[in-house]
């Protein structure tokens with residue numbers, strides 16, 4: 001019997017690889033095929049080391065126990081960096097936003113990753129977003145300012161107001177990134193200078 005054929009004329013394992021690649025954000029079937037062909041052409045110098053790194057990260061990646069950043073151990077590099085200022089926590093929706101803030105190099109404190117926004121529609125409540133854990137961190141880390149770097153979407157702003165209310169009475173200042181973050185704009189898509197300007201011009205909520 002001849003091996004089962006796919007419409008590409010590629011063997012089944014390679015077809016499976018193309019299908020897996022095509023599920024990545026920003027890649028469709030066409031760019032997945034091109035990427036796989038490129039990987040195979042560079043299988044010793046690129047594909048094998050990449051597969052090794054991927055296996056290692058798949059094994060070790062986890063959420064930082066304190067802030068929710070992606071880490072390969074219990075605590076992430078930001079939380080273990082003793083040189084960083086304590087007293088300020090920047091609240092972001094997801095890890096991509098944390099990384100965007102870090103690329104901007106304007107913030108020297110620590111982070112809290114919500115992992116989403118409050119949404120009645122999707123049934124996402126405060127517990128799902130680790131807001132109680134944020135409240136615990138205020139006292140434990142002697143935080144004086146919480147900077148909300150949430151996207152200017154309706155859900156992002158609803159979440160911002162919820163957090164501001166949850167922190168009332170804790171004595172902590174709650175500020176928000178200045179306008180400059182476009183409506184519906186996601187932090188990850190902003191250039192580093194814009195993030196830095198929005199942080200400098202932050203205002204009390």
Ligand SMILES: [Zn+2]
Nearest residue numbers: 064067076079
């Ligand atoms: Zn962390």
